[in-house]
Amino acid sequence: MKKYILKRLLSVLPILFIVSVVVFTLVHLAPGGPAAAMLGSDATMEDIAALEEQMGLNDPLYVQYFRWMGNVFHGDLGTSTTGDTVTNMIQGHFLPTINLALYAMVISLLIALPLGMLAARKRGTLVDSAVSVLALAGVSVPSFLLGLGLMMLFAVNLRWFPVSGYAPWSDGVLAHIRSITMPAVALGFMYTALMMRMTRSSMLEVLNSDYIKMAKAKGVGEAALVGKHAFRNAMVSVVTVIGQSFIGALSGAAVVETVFGVPGLGQLIVNSIGRRDYEVIQAVVLLVAVINVLINLLTDLLYGLIDPRIRVS
Amino acid sequence: MEATKANAAYSAGAEDLGLLRKKLEKEQRALRIHAFLKNKASVVGLVLVLLMIVIALAAPLLTGLSGTDPYTNAVTQRLQAPSAEHWFGTDDLGRDVFARVIYGTRISLFVGFSVSVLAGAAGLLIGLYSCYNKVLDAVLMRICDGLKAVPSTLLAICLMAVLGPSIRNVILSLAVVSTPSMARMVRSAALSAREQTYVEAMTCLGATPSHILWRHIMPNTLSPVIVQMTFVFASAIITEAALSFLGAGVPVPEPSWGSILSQGRTYIYTAWWLILYPGLFTAVSVMGFNLFGDGVRDLLDPLSH
Numbered sequence: 001m002k003k004y005i006l007k008r009l010l011s012v013l014p015i016l017f018i019v020s021v022v023v024f025t026l027v028h029l030a031p032g033g034p035a036a037a038m039l040g041s042d043a044t045m046e047d048i049a050a051l052e053e054q055m056g057l058n059d060p061l062y063v064q065y066f067r068w069m070g071n072v073f074h075g076d077l078g079t080s081t082t083g084d085t086v087t088n089m090i091q092g093h094f095l096p097t098i099n100l101a102l103y104a105m106v107i108s109l110l111i112a113l114p115l116g117m118l119a120a121r122k123r124g125t126l127v128d129s130a131v132s133v134l135a136l137a138g139v140s141v142p143s144f145l146l147g148l149g150l151m152m153l154f155a156v157n158l159r160w161f162p163v164s165g166y167a168p169w170s171d172g173v174l175a176h177i178r179s180i181t182m183p184a185v186a187l188g189f190m191y192t193a194l195m196m197r198m199t200r201s202s203m204l205e206v207l208n209s210d211y212i213k214m215a216k217a218k219g220v221g222e223a224a225l226v227g228k229h230a231f232r233n234a235m236v237s238v239v240t241v242i243g244q245s246f247i248g249a250l251s252g253a254a255v256v257e258t259v260f261g262v263p264g265l266g267q268l269i270v271n272s273i274g275r276r277d278y279e280v281i282q283a284v285v286l287l288v289a290v291i292n293v294l295i296n297l298l299t300d301l302l303y304g305l306i307d308p309r310i311r312v313s
Numbered sequence: 314m315e316a317t318k319a320n321a322a323y324s325a326g327a328e329d330l331g332l333l334r335k336k337l338e339k340e341q342r343a344l345r346i347h348a349f350l351k352n353k354a355s356v357v358g359l360v361l362v363l364l365m366i367v368i369a370l371a372a373p374l375l376t377g378l379s380g381t382d383p384y385t386n387a388v389t390q391r392l393q394a395p396s397a398e399h400w401f402g403t404d405d406l407g408r409d410v411f412a413r414v415i416y417g418t419r420i421s422l423f424v425g426f427s428v429s430v431l432a433g434a435a436g437l438l439i440g441l442y443s444c445y446n447k448v449l450d451a452v453l454m455r456i457c458d459g460l461k462a463v464p465s466t467l468l469a470i471c472l473m474a475v476l477g478p479s480i481r482n483v484i485l486s487l488a489v490v491s492t493p494s495m496a497r498m499v500r501s502a503a504l505s506a507r508e509q510t511y512v513e514a515m516t517c518l519g520a521t522p523s524h525i526l527w528r529h530i531m532p533n534t535l536s537p538v539i540v541q542m543t544f545v546f547a548s549a550i551i552t553e554a555a556l557s558f559l560g561a562g563v564p565v566p567e568p569s570w571g572s573i574l575s576q577g578r579t580y581i582y583t584a585w586w587l588i589l590y591p592g593l594f595t596a597v598s599v600m601g602f603n604l605f606g607d608g609v610r611d612l613l614d615p616l617s618h
Binding site: 014015018019021022023026027029030031136137139140141142144145148149151152156163247248250251252254255258259269270272273274276278281284285288289292293 | 455456458459460462463464465466467468470471472473474475476477547551554555558559560561574577578581582585588592595596599600603604
């Protein structure tokens, strides 16, 4: 296990390097360069040249890259056009997004695992078809559309939830949950569908295997059969989907946060687009990409934990 | 004399075999199409896709029937509920929502089509050449890994922020976002095709690498590419709507479903029609392409699941 962990940890380093290069390149793709793009179309040539000088954009690209990376390693992610440091801004917007994504995952798992297993057990019945339809709806209705629908029904008409806004934990658990439930459902619906599909198909695969037939022949009861014997093996592929869904939720939060006015990273990015605040965009993209790489690492390690065969190969 | 007779018989036999093969292929195709048509879900998908294409093509005709157009402002008629005059109501500038939703179909389908074609072509090129050159492979696949590490919605938003809102940039960004997984898939299909004995035989016969690559390996990667393209189509429609909703996609005053929905968000207390109709069109077309994609996958790649 130690060797497996070490091997996986080392394999992350080159990916992180490539990710940083990709993110760095993205921002330098701006037509006319970042300085011209930041100042907008009415900027004079002198203004642009001055800002380019100030931002160090006249240095060779690799110098700029290493200066940026050096700063990142010192915790300095740059300065926003609002004058605040990017690190500060991210700290202020980080929690709502993480809360939202985690809550979305919890809701998705609570719905997807039982329904997926049920559909696998009742294969070919009405229950199975209903689950398939739900899964299809999940991948076809975009999160922001579902969010608008929920908002219209539960906030505008029934008034069960506030239309928008975000209450942090400090406002009380109930207020927090109330403010974040609709965004979390909207965000999580698609991942519910994906997890449900995955749970169903991997459960079916496992239920068809010989050792389950053997257990059945030996008289193992339904609950122990599904819960104990099949569940663990079926989980291996579901764990990957959970990891990927969490990342998808972090990135998809941008749109849902805008719908519900949640002051998270997504809203930070969307507002930064209007301000042409490239350093903020760059930093948030880098942050999410690094979290993504780390979660993939964690998923792989979890794999090794759940299924010992993976450690060896 | 004998020899010519034998030759004639031989070539007649070969002709028969060729005919038989063609006949069998035809039968197999008919069987698969039959299976596709027997699957209700794929047929529903096909119908929805065709419906959307017809709506997009007949947009001028349809708006001719309603007697409206997507661009005319009429401030005196702002935010009117659906009526005989404005079938889907009007938006905050008094523009006809029916005409905007119908013309929005054109934008969505155009974006979806362009993105899936671009991503398919780029994925084919990158995937095929990376399976033939180790250095190229290492470089291209690392770039793909780097791009894939940034979640797709975020990458699209970031690209749009840098490039600026326009239909061309939406297509470009979404193609960049969809290409890495396409290339990965082509590469793995091409790698397994390259190991086949007939490729070895072609090499021994002196076929050039590019001949083998394009005439013999490429056809083996086409089915997964086409299947993936239908799913890219669906997700491009979603992401375009999301980008336009955020104001970073198709610029105003173009009638994108996403930007109509964003107006609906502003007037959620009063104007439900700004959400219902564009929302319905988005969901139905995405569902159509998803169902159609599932059907095409079963048609082209029956062993996939």
